[in-house]
Every structure is written in structure tokens, then in C-alpha cells.
Amino acid sequence: MKKIIKVLGPGCPKCKTTFTNVETAIKQLGIDAEVIKIEDIEEMMQYNILTTPVLMIDEVIKVKGRIAQIDEIKELLKS
Template identity: 85%
Template sequence: MKNIKVLGTGCSKCKTTYNNVLEAIKQLGIDAKVTKIEDIEEMMKYNILTTPVLMIDEVAKIKGRIAQIEEIKELLK
């Protein structure tokens, strides 16, 4: 099972990235745990400067921009 985290303060880019993650998982039909982290102190633990951030299995894959559905699917394969 993939462990996916979307770090962001709740801005529209963060929400879009989160929704794109859910859609990518649905399209691939894979089992994944998706967590949305909006708490600033929690985000600081990951040493993140720009949001949104897409993390897969504790590795930051995309930072500072919206992760597109096709891009997420490639990262999850």
C-alpha cells in the first residue's frame, strides 16, 4: 500500500493537488492511504518551504505546484 501525503495550507492549489491524488488512485485502482496535512508545525517537520507538496512513501516528489493526475499516476506505478 502506498502512503501519500499532501502538504499545504488549504489554498486552492493544495486542494486541487489533493483531489488529483484521489482521482489518480481511483483511475489506477490501487490501495493507498492519503493524508492531508494542513498544520504548519507538522509541515515544518518535513522542511518544506513551498506548498503544495506531494509526498509518496515519505519522499517529496512534487513541490510548489499542482500535481497533475497523469503525473501522479506515473509516480505511483
């Protein structure tokens, strides 16, 4: 089943790094995933988050308020 991964953040350096790390992890694992970047504040507020970046996998918040590392993302995607 295709994973839906969302990176929420206003486009700050931490958010960009998290997004890049997600893309790298997907390539390394060779999995089928859709990566969605959400930068709109109104849309982010619907998820009730206060700190960014946020990494969501299949609508579940996995990492919040810090950069998600490549190895960490790979582990989260395997589970």
C-alpha cells in the same frame, strides 16, 4: 504494498486541487493507498518545506510548489 501519500499545504486552492488529483489518480489506477492531508504549519515544518503544495509518496517528496497533475501522479505511483 499499500502506498502512503501525503499532501502538505495550508488548504489553499492549489493544495485542494493537488489532493483531489491524488484521489482521482488512485481511483483510476485502482490501487490501495492511504491519503493523508497535512494542513498544520507546525507539522509541515518538520518536513523542512518552504513552498506548497507538496506531494509525498512513501515519505519521499515527489512534487513541490505546484499542482501535481493526475497523469503525473499516476506515473509516480506506478514507479
